Structure formats: C-alpha cells, structure tokens
Amino acid sequence: MPSGFPLPRARNAARSRRKLEQMTTHDLPAALAEIVDDFQALTEADRLQLLLEFSRELPELPDRLKDHPELLEQVVECQSPLFLTIETEQNDAVRLYFKAPPEAPTTRGFAGVLHEGLDGLSAAEILAVPDDMPELLGLTRAITPLRMRGMTAMLGRIKRKVAATSRPAS
Amino acid sequence: MSYAVEQNEKFAAYANPERLVSTQWLASTLEAGALADGKLVVVESDEDVLLYETGHIPGSVKIDWHTDLNDEVTRDYVNGEAFGALAAAKGISRDTTVVIYGDKSNWWAAYALWVFTLFGHEDVRLLDGGRDKWIAEGRDLTTERTAPVPGDYPVVERNDAPIRAFKDDVLAHFGKPLIDVRSPEEYTGQRTHMPAYPEEGALRGGHIPTAASIPWARAAAPDGSYRSREELEALYLGEAGLTAGDDVVAYCRIGERSSHTWFALKYLLGFDTVRNYDGSWTEWGNAVRVPIAKGTERGTVPA
Numbered sequence: 001m002p003s004g005f006p007l008p009r010a011r012n013a014a015r016s017r018r019k020l021e022q023m024t025t026h027d028l029p030a031a032l033a034e035i036v037d038d039f040q041a042l043t044e045a046d047r048l049q050l051l052l053e054f055s056r057e058l059p060e061l062p063d064r065l066k067d068h069p070e071l072l073e074q075v076v077e078c079q080s081p082l083f084l085t086i087e088t089e090q091n092d093a094v095r096l097y098f099k100a101p102p103e104a105p106t107t108r109g110f111a112g113v114l115h116e117g118l119d120g121l122s123a124a125e126i127l128a129v130p131d132d133m134p135e136l137l138g139l140t141r142a143i144t145p146l147r148m149r150g151m152t153a154m155l156g157r158i159k160r161k162v163a164a165t166s167r168p169a170s
Numbered sequence: 171m172s173y174a175v176e177q178n179e180k181f182a183a184y185a186n187p188e189r190l191v192s193t194q195w196l197a198s199t200l201e202a203g204a205l206a207d208g209k210l211v212v213v214e215s216d217e218d219v220l221l222y223e224t225g226h227i228p229g230s231v232k233i234d235w236h237t238d239l240n241d242e243v244t245r246d247y248v249n250g251e252a253f254g255a256l257a258a259a260k261g262i263s264r265d266t267t268v269v270i271y272g273d274k275s276n277w278w279a280a281y282a283l284w285v286f287t288l289f290g291h292e293d294v295r296l297l298d299g300g301r302d303k304w305i306a307e308g309r310d311l312t313t314e315r316t317a318p319v320p321g322d323y324p325v326v327e328r329n330d331a332p333i334r335a336f337k338d339d340v341l342a343h344f345g346k347p348l349i350d351v352r353s354p355e356e357y358t359g360q361r362t363h364m365p366a367y368p369e370e371g372a373l374r375g376g377h378i379p380t381a382a383s384i385p386w387a388r389a390a391a392p393d394g395s396y397r398s399r400e401e402l403e404a405l406y407l408g409e410a411g412l413t414a415g416d417d418v419v420a421y422c423r424i425g426e427r428s429s430h431t432w433f434a435l436k437y438l439l440g441f442d443t444v445r446n447y448d449g450s451w452t453e454w455g456n457a458v459r460v461p462i463a464k465g466t467e468r469g470t471v472p473a
Contacts, residue, residue, distance in 0.1 A: 052220050103273060105220035143219055144236040 010050035014038035028133065029125050032117030039137040047139055054112030055105040058098060065097055072099060073157075082107050082154065086161050093120045094162055106143065110151035113137070114158065123166035127159055172267045172293040173199065173210060181298075183399035185440025189433070190298045190396070191269055196227075197309055205229040208319060211262045214301065215272040215282035225311035227271070227304060231260040231318055235278050235426065239285045247328065253289050254323040261318025264291070264326075271297035271304065275390040281429040284446060288328045296433065299395035306393065333432070335419045335445035337453055340378065341460070344471045347412055348381035349420040351431045352451065356423070357383040359464040372455025376462040378421065379469035382410040386427040389434045402434055412441070421447035421454070 015038065028036060039047050065071055065085065072083035083099040096119045098111035118126055134151040176195045181187035191199075196212070204210040212230040214222045222232040233239065238256055241248055248256070262268055268286060272279030276296055286294045297304070305311065335343070355361040359375030377383070388405055391397050397405070406412050418441055420428040425448025432446040447454075454460055463469025 048220065048223075052223050055220065055224075102224065103221060104218055105224050106218045109220065142237065146236065147219060 010042060010046045010053055011038060013046060014041040014050065017041045028129060028136075029117065029121055031121075032129065032133070035113055035117050036133075036136045039139070044138070044142045047137065048142055051109035051113075051137075051139065051143075052105060054110075054116070055108035056112075058100070058108050058112040058115060061097055061099050065099075069099075072097070073161075082111060082150075084111070084154070084157065084161075086158065086165065088123065088165055092122050094123055094126055095119060096158065106147060107150060110134070110154055113151075114154060118158065123162045126162050127166075129155065129159070131156060131159075172265065173204070180398060184438040186437040188293075189295050189437040191295050192298050193304050193307055193309060196269060196297055196304075200227070200229065208261055208263060208266060208321060210267045210269065211260060211318070211321075212297075213260065213262075213268055213270045213279075213282065215270055215278045216301070217273055217278050221273055221301075223313065225313055226316075228310050228312045228314065229316055230271075231316050233260065233270075233282055235281050235285075239282060247285055247288060250289065250325040250327050253285075253328070254325045257291075257323040258321045259318070261321050262323060263321035264323055266293070266321060268294045269297055270294065271300045273301045275302070275387060275394040275430070276300035277386070277427060277430055280433045281426040284333065284429040284432060287333055288330060289326050290329055299393050302394045332443075333436070333445055335421075335447040337447075337449050337457060337460070339445070340419055340421075340447050340454070343417070343419050344380065346417050346419075347410070348378055349406075349410055349412075349418060349428075349431060349435075350377045350381040350383050351386035351420055351422045351428045352377075352383075353385055354383060354466075356451065357381075358466055359462075372451055374455045374462055376455075376464040377451075377469075378454060379461050379463040379472055381421075381463075382468060383466075384410050384431070386422065386430045389431060396434060396438060399438065402439055406435060406439060414441075416441060417443040419445050419447050421450040423451045424448065425450045 039050060042050060069083070072085045074081060074083050081101060081104070085097050087095045087097070089095060096115050098115060100108045100111055102108070118129070131152065133155060134148055140148050175188040176191050178192065181190050184190070199210065205212070212227055213233050214226050214230050215233050215235055216222060219234055219237070226232070233256070239247055268291065270279040270283050279296055279300055283294050283296055350357050357377045361375065384405060389397055389402060396402070412418060418435055420431045420435065422428040425446055428446050428450065432444050435441045436444040461472040
C-alpha cells in the first residue's frame with residue numbers, strides 16, 4: 001500500500017481502466033455520465049478514494065456568497081450541514097454553489113460530484129437527471145444506503161430549486 | 171497487561187475512571203511509543219465514512235460503525251467470527267487496551283465502544299473530547315495509512331443481555347426508568363424524521379411512555395468532553411429523576427446517540443444495569459400496537 005493520498009490517484013486509475021473497456025452509456029448529461037463511468041470503473045475502495053478527491057475539489061464559495069450566508073439554504077436531510085444555492089445566468093446556464101465543512105468529506109464529495117456534473121447546464125438538462133442518479137455511482141454498499149440518501153436529497157433539492165426558478169408558478 | 175488508569179481530578183470523581191483517557195494522556199502515551207508492541211490500539215469511529223481519511227491521530231485505525239460493526243443483511247451487529255476478524259485486522263488482540271475516539275463529541279465512538287462491550291472486550295476506553303478536542307488543541311494528525319500488525323483475537327460469542335435491550339425487554343421494563351435521548355421535536359412527536367426524507371422515518375411520532383427526555387448532547391461539554399460528575403448527576407438524578415441502583419434503558423432513533431448516554435450512566439455515574447435499546451424509535455415507532463405517548467408529558471405506565 002502506498003502511503004499518503006496522491007490527489008488524482010483514483011481518477012487517473014479510472015481513466016486508464018476505462019480506455020480498456022467499452023464505455024457505458026447513460027441517459028445523463030455528458031459531464032455527469034463521465035463521472036459515473038469513472039466511479040464504475042473502480043473497485044469499491046477506490047470509489048471511496050475518488051469521492052474523497054471530489055470532496056477536496058469542491059470549489060470555494062465566491063466572496064459575494066461567503067459574506068451572505070442567508071442566500072444559501074440548508075439541505076437538512078444531509079448528515080452534516082450542507083448549504084446550497086443556484087443562480088441562472090443570462091444564457092440560461094444554471095450555476096451551482098455549495099458550502100459544506102471540511103469535517104464532512106462525504107457530504108462535500110457528493111456536492112463535488114454534483115458540481116462537476118451539473119454546473120453550467122441548462123435548467124431542462126438538470127431537471128432531466130434521474131432522481132436515483134446517485135445509485136449509479138456504485139457507492140451504496142461501501143457507504144451504506146443511509147448515507148447515500150443525503151446525496152439523493154441534495155440532487156432533489158437542486159432540482160426543486162431549478163424548477164421553481166425556471167417555471168414560475170402559474 | 172493493560173495500561174495504567176489515568177489519574178486526574180475530573181476522572182477520579184467518576185464511577186469508572188478507567189473508561190476514559192484525556193487527550194494529554196494519549197499524546198504522551200503515544201509519544202512514549204505505546205503503539206509499537208500492540209498493547210495499545212487507537213481506533214477512530216466517525217459518523218462520516220471518509221473523515222478518518224482526511225487526517226487521523228498518527229497510528230490510529232478506522233472502524234466504521236455501519237460497514238464494520240453492523241451485519242450487512244440482518245438488522246443486528248456482526249457475529250463473533252466477523253468481530254474477531256475485524257479486531258485482528260486492526261491489530262487488536264483480546265488483551266489490547268483499545269482507545270476509541272471520533273467526531274461529534276464521540277457520538278459514534280461511544281457506539282463502537284458499546285459494540286466492543288457486547289463482545290466483552292475488557293479494556294476499552296474513550297478519548298474524552300474525541301476528535302474535535304484533539305484537533306482544537308493543535309495535536310498531530312496524519313493522512314499516512316496505518317498498516318497494523320495483525321492481532322490475535324478469539325471468536326467470542328456476543329453477550330447482549332447485560333447492556334442491550336430488545337423491544338420485548340422494553341415492554342417488560344415499564345415501571346422502571348427510560349431515557350429518551352432524541353431531540354425535543356422527536357420526543358413530542360412533532361417530527362419523526364427530517365422533512366422530505368421519508369425513508370428512515372417511523373410511522374408514528376412520540377416517545378415510549380414514561381421516558382424522560384434528556385437529549386444526549388447535554389451530557390457533553392462545549393469541547394466535546396463529558397460533563398463533570400456533578401453536572402451529570404444534576405441532569406440524570408435531578409432532572410430525569412433516576413435514583414442510585416435503578417435499572418435503566420436508554421434509546422434514540424437507531425441506538426447510536428443513546429450509546430453516548432449509556433456510557434455516561436454506566437461508567438461515569440455507575441449505574442450497574444443500563445441497557446441501550448438499539449431498535450429505538452425506528453423499531454418502536456413502526457411496531458404494531460406498542461403504546462406511545464405524545465407531547466411533552468412523559469405519560470403513564472400502560473395498563
């Protein structure tokens with residue numbers, strides 16, 4: 001076993017393994033499908049490592065949101081405090097912002113996956129993501145179903161917020 | 171031989187001071203090379219399955235409450251074979267002194283300690299204050315993987331009866347004290363689970379009749395360590411109304427938060443018979459025809 005955790009180890013392993021195998025296709029936006037394929041190419045232990053890498057790569061909040069915590073809402077279904085908000089740009093791209101403490105790496109990892117997979121997509125693309133997408137990561141056994149629900153709740157919250165902003169109540 | 175019991179004023183007031191170690195004790199014991207001979211093993215047990223990997227006490231091993239201690243199929247704990255294999259893989263032998271610490275005021279660490287106790291592991295202690303206190307004091311953390319020398323652990327049959335209560339035990343317990351350690355909202359029945367989060371909830375809200383409401387975290391000080399004996403007595407003897415010698419059952423939602431309270435009652439206040447009802451509200455709140463009380467009143471012993 002190598003000591004320490006070189007940052008992109010799991011991601012690199014997934015990429016090199018996937019070159020050898022046929023790509024799986026998913027009814028998912030391209031970036032998210034890529035992430036799902038990465039997770040699925042790995043062993044369970046390496047999937048956890050990859051989730052840890054995502055937790056480290058979750059972008060910091062921009063200063064204008066850092067100073068205004070009231071603009072974010074908490075996803076109470078997560079084990080640990082997670083706050084998120086969305087913004088829609090003029091070209092209809094939806095931007096996602098997350099805040100989760102460093103002592104909640106699993107929650108940060110889930111947020112990191114959703115950020116990399118969904119940030120910048122259109123409302124319609126985000127709303128088309130299946131609610132059970134987190135199941136595709138193959139983490140349920142390693143992380144337990146209880147913990148996976150936090151991610152499902154996070155995706156649900158994003159979709160509800162996107163739906164609320166893109167389709168004004170009639 | 172196990173390690174000498176730490177002597178300090180705070181611990182000396184507790185019924186079983188040998189069940190706790192301070193961060194200072196652990197730091198100096200580690201510095202003296204305690205991990206080298208396998209007589210001491212430090213275990214981290216957290217709610218978050220990845221937290222250990224972000225940095226842990228040097229030389230510590232990780233035990234995950236869910237993937238390591240719970241049976242994968244049956245709602246139960248692992249059996250003697252699986253526990254022995256787990257312990258050995260973590261470098262733990264039957265006579266090893268095990269010090270457990272974790273996040274959130276040792277919530278999950280206390281749960282792991284309770285499971286070690288189901289298997290009669292003799293010398294298992296909590297690091298008072300847990301992970302947060304260790305970090306707050308600026309002590310060492312590492313992301314180095316620990317490669318333990320395998321221990322030698324026998325297959326020990328779990329002995330549930332002394333410290334674990336099942337639903338029927340709770341039904342037979344009425345008339346004796348119960349402690350509900352969940353939040354006030356869960357106790358009154360205002361809430362069974364988090365909003366928009368039905369999967370792990372219960373069909374009914376409320377509490378087991380006659381249970382006193384003492385949320386678990388009230389036993390912890392702001393730095394995550396246990397409150398002093400005097401403070402714990404005010405809480406459990408005063409507010410909850412327990413008296414010395416009582417036979418007590420504690421419960422929460424799935425039995426983890428109540429392990430923290432079980433530890434306080436059993437080892438810090440010295441109640442001989444304290445059982446953790448791990449079925450807790452996810453079982454009671456879904457069971458057919460069990461009595462339930464709602465609201466802030468404790469309720470009466472069912473007829």
